[in-house]
Amino acid sequence: MITELKFEHSELSLLTPTQMGDADRAAEAAGVSGAAMMEAAGGAVAVAVGERWQMRPVTVLCGPGNNGGDGFVVARHLSAAGWPVKVALLGSREKLSGDAARVASMWKDELAPFTPDSLDGAGVIVDALFGAGLSRALDGQAAILVEAMKSRRVPICAVDVPSGLDGASGRVRGAAAPADLTVTFFRKKPGHLLYPGRALCGDILVADIGTPVSVLDAIGPNTWENGPGLWLGGYPWPEPESYKYKRGEVLVLGGEAITGASRMTALAASRAGAGMVTLAAPKAVWSIYATALTNVMVDSFEGVSGWQALLADKRRTVIAIGPGAGVGTLTRRYVAAALAMKRATVLDADALTSFAEAPEDLFRAIDGPCVMTPHDGEFMRLFHFEGDKLERARAAARQSGAIVLLKGSDTVIAAPDGRAIINSNAPPQLATGGSGDVLTGFISGLLAQGMTGFEAAAAGAWIHGAAAAEFGLGLVAEDLQGVLPRVLQKLRAQLDA
Ligand SMILES: NC(=O)C1=CN([C@@H]2O[C@H](COP(=O)(O)OP(=O)(O)OC[C@H]3O[C@@H](n4cnc5c(N)ncnc54)[C@H](OP(=O)(O)O)[C@@H]3O)[C@@H](O)[C@H]2O)[C@@H](O)CC1
Ligand SMILES: [K+]
Numbered sequence: 087m088i089t090e091l092k093f094e095h096s097e098l099s100l101l102t103p104t105q106m107g108d109a110d111r112a113a114e115a116a117g118v119s120g121a122a123m124m125e126a127a128g129g130a131v132a133v134a135v136g137e138r139w140q141m142r143p144v145t146v147l148c149g150p151g152n153n154g155g156d157g158f159v160v161a162r163h164l165s166a167a168g169w170p171v172k173v174a175l176l177g178s179r180e181k182l183s184g185d186a187a188r189v190a191s192m193w194k195d196e197l198a199p200f201t202p203d204s205l206d207g208a209g210v211i212v213d214a215l216f217g218a219g220l221s222r223a224l225d226g227q228a229a230i231l232v233e234a235m236k237s238r239r240v241p242i243c244a245v246d247v248p249s250g251l252d253g254a255s256g257r258v259r260g261a262a263a264p265a266d267l268t269v270t271f272f273r274k275k276p277g278h279l280l281y282p283g284r285a286l287c288g289d290i291l292v293a294d295i296g297t298p299v300s301v302l303d304a305i306g307p308n309t310w311e312n313g314p315g316l317w318l319g320g321y322p323w324p325e326p327e328s329y330k331y332k333r334g335e336v337l338v339l340g341g342e343a344i345t346g347a348s349r350m351t352a353l354a355a356s357r358a359g360a361g362m363v364t365l366a367a368p369k370a371v372w373s374i375y376a377t378a379l380t381n382v383m384v385d386s387f388e389g390v391s392g393w394q395a396l397l398a399d400k401r402r403t404v405i406a407i408g409p410g411a412g413v414g415t416l417t418r419r420y421v422a423a424a425l426a427m428k429r430a431t432v433l434d435a436d437a438l439t440s441f442a443e444a445p446e447d448l449f450r451a452i453d454g455p456c457v458m459t460p461h462d463g464e465f466m467r468l469f470h471f472e473g474d475k476l477e478r479a480r481a482a483a484r485q486s487g488a489i490v491l492l493k494g495s496d497t498v499i500a501a502p503d504g505r506a507i508i509n510s511n512a513p514p515q516l517a518t519g520g521s522g523d524v525l526t527g528f529i530s531g532l533l534a535q536g537m538t539g540f541e542a543a544a545a546g547a548w549i550h551g552a553a554a555a556e557f558g559l560g561l562v563a564e565d566l567q568g569v570l571p572r573v574l575q576k577l578r579a580q581l582d583a
Contacts, residue, residue: 097292098315099307100508101273103218103253109272112301123271123295124152124185127245128159130293131269135164135210135243138267142209143170145198147231148190149215149249150177155186156245157214158193165195173197174204176215176228200227202234210241213265217246217253218275224250224260235263244268247277248286255474256280256496264288272297276309279508280475281496309476312499312509317545318581322359322535333361334534337402338382338527339393339420340367341410345374347435347523350563351409352382354527357567358546360404360534366396390419397427406530408434408459409523415440421448428454430533433488434526435464442467449486455539456488457529461522465492476506489539491529491547493522499543507544511551520563525550528570549573 101109114120135144146161148154154175165171175190175197182190198204205211213235215228224232232250235242242265247253250262253275268287270278277283278290310316324333336355340348348365356363364383367375372386387393397405405424411417417440424431431454438460441448445468460468471481475492479500483490491499495517497509529546537545552573553566 096310096315097273098310098313099273099302100276100279100309100311101305101307103220103275105305105307106218106253106272106275108305109297109301112304113297116298116301118296118298120152120185121188123297124155124189125159126295127271127293128156128189129163130271130295131156131160131212131243131245132163132167134267134269134291134293135160135212136167138243139210139241141167141169143172143207144210144212145172145174145205145208146212147204147215147235148173148175149228150181151216151219152184152186153214153217153219153245153249154182155189156217157212158186158189160212160214160245161193162189171195172204172208174200174231176200176231200231202231205234205238205240208240210243211235212243212245213249213263214245215249217249220250220252220259222259224262229261232261232263236261241266244287246270247275247283251277251283251286253277255476256283257474258282258286262286267291269293271295273307274311276476276508279311279496279510281494284496284510308505310507312507312511312544312548314548314577314580316507317537317541318577320537320541321545321577321581322532322537323578324359333359334403334536335362335364335401336360336404336406336530336534337396338363338365338530339405339407339411340365340371340375341412341436342368342371343412344410345371345378347410347520349375349378349382350520350523350567351406351527351530352379353567354524355406355531355534356381356527357570358528358531358549360531362401364396364402366393390416390423393420394423397423402429404430404432404530404534406432406434406526408432408437409526411436411440413439418447422451425451425453425456430455430539432457432459432526432530432533434459434522438464439467445469452487455533457491457533457539457543458486458488459491459493459522459526459529459543461493476500476508480504480506489543491543493525497547499540499547501540505540509544509547509551511548511555513551513555515557515559515561516551516554518561518563521550521554521566524563524566549577
């Protein structure tokens with residue numbers, strides 16, 4: 087029996103800028119001074135810059151808060167190491183306060199005027215204008231400098247986040263210059279993983295600045311970056327005593343007009359380790375399925391009553407509907423019949439679109455474990471929430487009562503209780519026709535083996551991305567199943583190491 091994993095303290099926790107402020111204050115209450123954290127933060131950035139680039143002239147752009155304070159520490163370290171350093175400050179030294187004022191007073195050189203000219207001759211720019219304290223869109227001199235950074239082909243190291251990037255949402259407020267390297271502190275922020283933020287951060291390093299992990303107790307993070315660390319401990323590896331029904335059976339609804347999509351789902355469920363997979367084939371096209379499939383069983387049925395008869399077999403613990411199902415009343419009835427069984431159900435593609443005119447009917451029918459896997463278009467047919475991707479997926483999960491996996495290059499998996507995971511390992515080649523059908527299969531296969539919906543969705547999304555990365559360029563959706571064994575073997579080796 088797999089128990090729900092607890093991963094509040096995981097290194098994969100993500101903190102919003104507000105939570106990071108709470109973490110900083112809790113660290114101070116626990117005896118780690120803000121000054122020490124700022125020294126550690128600036129020191130870590132200086133080390134990262136020195137490791138990435140050979141010594142060259144550097145311009146450090148400092149903002150009026152603690153992000154700028156970090157910048158002064160970077161400047162001091164690089165200068166001490168012999169780098170030619172120019173510092174430009176937004177505002178005046180007199181307006182700085184607290185730790186930032188203290189580290190600024192340790193910078194004895196003249197400040198460069200805060201104009202684009204300060205970037206002349208720079209071989210690298212350290213962007214320390216705004217971090218967690220970004221409170222509005224960039225304008226005036228700050229926006230002018232950021233635009234100047236964007237237009238010069240000089241590498242940029244961002245302190246905490248590229249200035250102008252909202253760490254909570256991944257959105258740009260006014261302007262932000264794309265960095266080659268971003269050094270953040272203690273834990274990543276959602277904005278590092280959500281687009282467009284992700285594309286602006288370059289490589290991301292997380293530096294330890296002495297924040298005690300125990301500060302997470304009070305914060306109780308409920309957002310994570312996806313990774314094996316979240317679910318590998320509960321992964322349903324085959325065990326000596328497992329027999330096929332113990333590993334669950336997945337029933338996949340086959341479509342009438344399009345037969346390839348549900349076949350890929352069925353094969354993927356099988357590869358992901360379901361003990362048995364049955365494809366429910368409409369009688370008219372049964373022979374197509376029967377010829378094409380070997381390890382997947384093919385059962386023919388006719389109409390809603392035929393489908394209900396297949397559902398009646400209690401060994402079929404997971405039902406997957408959507409790929410190639412067709413949009414319309416019949417699919418709605420198939421979905422309703424499946425949800426009435428209160429078994430684990432994965433709803434994708436046409437199973438979702440079929441409810442575009444009456445999403446409430448779908449939400450009302452969800453009364454058991456259910457995972458929905460919409461892409462953006464399907465999502466917008468069912469849900470009408472504003473906000474960033476995290477907020478929208480969370481709101482949708484709360485409204486529908488299902489685990490909502492909102493697909494994309496920054497797939498978000500949200501649970502009705504507010505927990506959310508952002509997937510970050512999907513390579514661009516995964517955006518290919520049919521890859522969603524395979525994902526539905528992976529998730530179904532993991533559910534069949536006893537994972538919870540949230541974990542199956544997270545693990546499914548991750549192995550899906552890892553399989554695409556393992557295959558490389560030239561990927562078509564069918565290839566994903568073929569490389570899955572290699573991904574699983576590597577995961578297993580990681581666990582055994
Ligand atoms: N102990 C700690 O806390 C540690 C924190 N650390 C570091 O501190 C960073 C957070 O520092 P922070 O909270 O001071 O916020 P920060 O990002 O510097 O910006 C606030 C300033 O910017 C201003 N401002 C905002 N938006 C603006 C805009 N659009 N245009 C113009 N001005 C704007 C804002 O003005 P205000 O809104 O008050 O008018 C205020 O003056 C964090 O990212 C990390 O790098 C590390 O050193 C480790 C220890
Ligand atoms: K910054």
